[in-house]
Amino acid sequence: MPTFSAPDGTELAYHLVGEGAGEPLVCLPGGPMRASAYLGDLGGLAELRPLVRLDLRGTGDSAVPADPASYRCDRQVADVEALREHLGLEQMDLLAHSAAGDLALLYAAAHPRRVRTLTLVTARGRALGVDFTQEHRRAAALLRSGEPWFDAAFASYEAVWADTATDEDWDAVDRFFYGRWDAAVQAHAASAMDQCNDEAGDAYATADAFDPAATRAAVAGLDARVLVLAGELDGGPLPRVAAEIAALIPHNELIVQPGAGHFPWLDDPSWFSATVAAFLKG
Template identity: 70%
Template sequence: MPTFTAPDGTTLAYRLDGRGGPLVCLPGGPMRASVYLGDLAGLASHRTLVLLDLRGTGASQKPADPETYRCDRQVPDVEALRVHLGLERMDLLAHSAAGDLALAYAAAHPGRVNSLTLVAARGRTLGIDFTPDHRREAAALRVCEPWYPAAAVALEKSFAGTASDADWDAMIPLFYGRWDAAAQAHSAADVVESNEEAGDRYASAGAFEPAAARRAVAGLTAPVLFYAGELDGGPLPRVAAEIASLVPDARLVVQPGGGHFPWLDDPDHFRRTVVAFLDAVPPVPARDA
């Protein structure tokens, strides 16, 4: 895998997949290796995916200072990748917890963002997040599923802080629009692909300054796509709409029957929507690194 060096000396790796203009992809988790994104339902046939392994995940080096796992302290990593790729501006895609990082990057470097695609993305950078009641609301949509009773009990245990490993396993179907073989294989790799210590530090105290970030993204001129799943509780579509309302040139698309990994639930819908959005954005100009 190609690598580059972060400002603090940490060696970071990324994977290239596809053809066409670059689309820099930030994985969620938080702090899960980018391999779980796959080729994002065939987006690699339309764009060259630049799939970054965040520090301490996948093929990227663990930092000397674990405090740098904090979300805001990874913004320089994203900027270093832009410089390394020789891009004046980036088309940026982020999933789940990486929405925090992408929004923080856009707040810090608004002129370096060509477009922003936020998939099932959190908005803690802007002071908006999902709640236990949001999770319950989404879970209630699955009441007819055979796995729902066990998942509902496990969900309440997670809120109480008493969930066992078996309870966490019982909750996993809530994150997928379809709990089929593909979803089960995808979820099975989560533990080995994730850095738990890094995930615990990602949103630690000081990571977010919502008032300042809101002021900064209010001046963002790049087009933004918020892509939410109908069945997802983190965020619910109406919460995604609330986040989108804080960004000037933003649109929201809700995938029917989609969960937290919508490219698995309906690959065609996901691919068509994201490709149409990106095709309407002026191409990224190259520059000398």
């Protein structure tokens, strides 16, 4: 397992996945602060492009930092730049999922010439002042009203929003985050508890981590091509909110994956991998 040192001395790990041709696709996991193992091979994308999956500080095989405040999203931009330097890449193809969308956007704002392409997969845009709401989650959940499991799962979602949820309620709402629910997907959902650093997640997106006006101004001049990939059934973000994120970035392409939730590479691996690979080829 390869490692490198962050600027503050924290030893960070990354995982090389696949034997695809070309330069690696550097992948940032969400969670927030979930070990990169949940990304897997991104629906077979690793067969087309080698993946470098970074374990963010304090997650997976990366060390816990001496300063817990360094979990803050903007402070981890330096970790991503240290990885680029370690890999010897003049420019990177960068992919970010979910909460890592904020980190990738902050990195692109700080190091625009180091980003060749940016792929934002069901990604948050708090760094740009765009985010989803409880009502967005509700709207997405209601798209599943025809499912036989909907009534019980939606009642659990209501308990979550009311802050009265039990562990069983939290387990029940997992179904809303996936377009399908077979044994492999259920195992993926169950793995989250052991892969997330909750302390780090709480520190990741504090209000002082973001300066949306400054970031918007910075990415307005970004030359990199940007793919914003949303899931048709995802509430975080809804496709229309993903479109708001895309509209703030030049050279953007918005694609909505049919029937997909928050983890689209699991819902239709072939569709996902082919779509991302085609974008990377340009």
